[in-house]
Amino acid sequence: MILRSPKGWTGPKVVDGVPVEGTFRAHQVPLANVIGNPQHLQQLESWMRSYSPETLFDQKGRLLPELQALTPPSALRMGAVPSVNGGRVLVALELPNFADYGLEVPGPGQVIAEAPRRLGEYLRDVMRNNPHNFRVFGPDETNSNRLNAVFEASNRTAAGPCLEIDEHLATEGRVMEVLSEHLCEGWLEGYLLTGRHGMWSTYEAFAQVVDSMVTQHAKWLQQSREFAWRRPLASLNILISSHAWRNDHNGFSHQSTGFVDNVLQRRADVVRVYYPPDSNCLVNVFDHCLRSRNYVNVVTCGKQPDFQWLDFDAALKHCSQGASIWDFAGSDDGEQPDVVLGCAGDVPTTEAVAAAWLLQKHVPGIRVRLVNVVDLGILSAPEDRPHGMDHVSFEALFTRDAPVMFAFHGSTWVIHSMVHGRANEARFHVRGFSDRGTTTTPFDMVVLNRLSRYQLAIDALSHVPRLRAQSLDAVHFFESQLRKHHTWIREHFEDMPEIRNWSWTADFSESQTPPPLAKGHSRGQTFTDA
Template identity: 55%
Template structure:
């Protein structure tokens, strides 16, 4: 039933209070048990050292707060029959989320061997942070989760991503006060300026302030309430404060706050959907203040613990060796009165579960946290409509990303009714030549508009904010809940999300091993405004290293493509948008680029990943090449073809093979990457004993690392970006980094046996051009005419 059609229930009854408190105590008991116990789960006998795990791992401090929020959200869902999802920002509080999933039954449905009885409880306890078990953080293995415990700072952007285009969904987001100090979280508060109350779901932030991080107080917890309230109102929220350490009072206050928040959300959405109100609303949120490690040991070894940073992880650290610690642990566990919470067989008593909703309404069973179950095929049109005509290689030029923009426009139009495709980027959609999409959807914007503004749209699905973190978080949340998207970014600045893509790749790798997790749409990056055409912005905008970072990660989950022209970009993008469970990185230029391949040739080339361009080389009659000129990337491809043309002119007897690599993982052995070549394939393409001069888009050592085990590696010489850049001309960028055509010809002469003497004059001419270039650009401010006006001639 839709969120905006519900009526507020009566205030919390005594029966509901009793049930919520029982559920909370049961979850706390289970959380402590997971951290400490490997046997005797129901304390049917006095606790002994051998019942305790030899290594104590986990985070207790945040768990009581998460255990409090979970049953209260379930009560809200049940009473109002809501579709809901919760993003657990303090994901290191894994014991809490696991405990609640086990209590509500979603854990046992996912993992039938962890039954809801004493045996299953023992297995739940033992597997936690134990060899062969489950992680201590909320992780892909956790039912109901879309946010991993290591993703500190991304919870709120994930929550907004989940809410986009899910008009009936309530997304609660618990934000830890340590997490609230991070830059990504600080920026993501502004997501409420992009949330469309007509077509999107609602996000309910719950800022949980328990006062401390690992060893220090937290900034927001130490602010006076009035100052904190001003800050949150400044972000555009209407805060509801819940503070206390007396359980009954906190239960009643939190239930009232949640009911009030949903009532306000209901009113906001009704005003937008039925009354046509367009003013940006002030969305409610909750500030929950409870003690860190609440209900745990008040004091250990004479030092205060509950309500301090000492409660963060394991309050009693020497239970096996210290009898007093063992005694305190048993007293702590028994303080929850487990005999009232579980029957003699270990099953939760009915009163504990009275507020738990049924079926997929449970937080651990919501399909929105297993987005592949909701995913539909993206309606991608035939590429022929967008392909550029290529009668012969290098005769025409197009801006590849502009060509792609026409395809994305039609994808956006085809998903207008179903609303399951988004384009995100940090204020660069038009800069990256993708502005054709505005004809199908404007830019999401709920703020004030002025006459000079263009393409702003309250219902738009192009998302722009000058925070790469927030863009990444939005898109991850969107994909994880069953939709499709593309992230367009300047190549140098995508590094800002290095740690975020790390976590997403880890998530994908883990979910591939979980049969109950359905595949989701891939996370697709389009990196443009790249290193070789940032000559105008200079050194600060020149960094091609994101590819190196990604290729360090799980080979089964990462794909990297360097389409050399418009048609290959179309083919690669089509493949990436259709794919599942990958991180696809596409590096493509936005400046005019020669068209080398027809669409059909581009499709074949992309399917191969790397292939010989026979028309560009000078092999004939089955003769083996004297040298291989290889390339990956649009500018390196142009320089290699220009070098091949120079070799044809000056050394016509030389047999030159030109190899273009579009899928960089093809260079890896098949044993190390699913796209890797066998040694037989690689040797056939690159030879085992001939010089290979490889012009690569990025840092040259990556190619060496990928190919170091190949037979011919000692003959491989790579040119690429050497971290030399400035504001200069386009060709001077390649000259400065020794990637230019003249340097490549010199490399051939230096490495093909016998050419050093025979072609000395040719080499000298190449060097002379480089020297003339140096003087020319300083005198004229532009590249040499033979470079600026160059075109391919076979």
């Protein structure tokens, strides 16, 4: 049965001589001045009386007994349906041991891998263990985002006939793909609200398509916490593995980091933002997210081949702390550093580690400390974010007064807002995505946004007056490398050998070849990279 009714039906037909019922004017407040305009007040009273309240309520405002008798028994009320309060029927996931998905890392930066590959294997087994209450959602990007191992456990969901050319498609599939971020996010929300679990992977630039949807869900979570009868729900878990820094052939349209900007404007006790720097950290973080309740978790970790920094045990400790000093990359030996290099995000981490390497190689005696951040929120003071680091712990990482060059995946203002209120916050100098991009090489992207290892090293030295004289030659060399880069990519259409072949070496020797690829990982892109 379909009822088609005029907009504003049963409300005032005309207000101040202007038609309201059946027009666009009925959308908001048809009687805008009932306090100061007696005619508006009279129209409001007539409108309310038109519903004959005396036939519905007694003199004390209670629903008449004969109408009360029509209401269904408590258990049959719409609001009492179990799935409406999904937390009542929520069953915890049977999660595999995430340590079984650790990637072997013989030393920092000594192996190259696509971080989401192992996560895909982990999610595959989550699906196997939970065949009735876990789904994966994505806008036709499960393969592209390197999660294709999930197809060993389930197919894509088919809503129509399956053709011979279709791959991993079936009516009982539990991987829901359609090229609509709105649908994917909405499906996941509905799945969570009715007491199940899931995750959604998408391209970073197009996550912003659902900014308002994620905002409203976060607000709903915030409000629901105020009612004891609302049971906690599984968290809304979002994986961004096709991000702004490595959308190589897609170009400027796919280069935006603004989704996190929006998420971080929500209440700090509802949202969490993570930047795992490698595969082992990614699996650690996602296992944590799947166990969490009543959060919006945004995890950003690129799908392209990149350095793997931490073995599984080190990654577990690092992620449990949220941030830590990477001793292998520094030279301060526990003393007051000349400069701290902070980083959050896989690409910024590579550039920060490389900058630390360059500084130690070309400026002997410099004391560098490198701090990597996985859980972005801990940078804030605890009075601003519930899980923020206390000031003593913060200064144990970043010191109280040493200059900090911070390489960040997203907008620079994010870090500045996080460290607001910390001691000597003006000493934080942030480099991040500044909306400069094009179809270009990976290293050129960081150069365009002033985030390259050479630019970080130059900026760091500008804040170390103790070594100004000794660092002149190094600065000139770094500047010459930037000029060489500009020419090289235009002549060879790829990054310089010293960038492509670079890897961390404790003795600061130059690498002639890049580190080996982890088994099952690809160095090149495939046609599935939309």
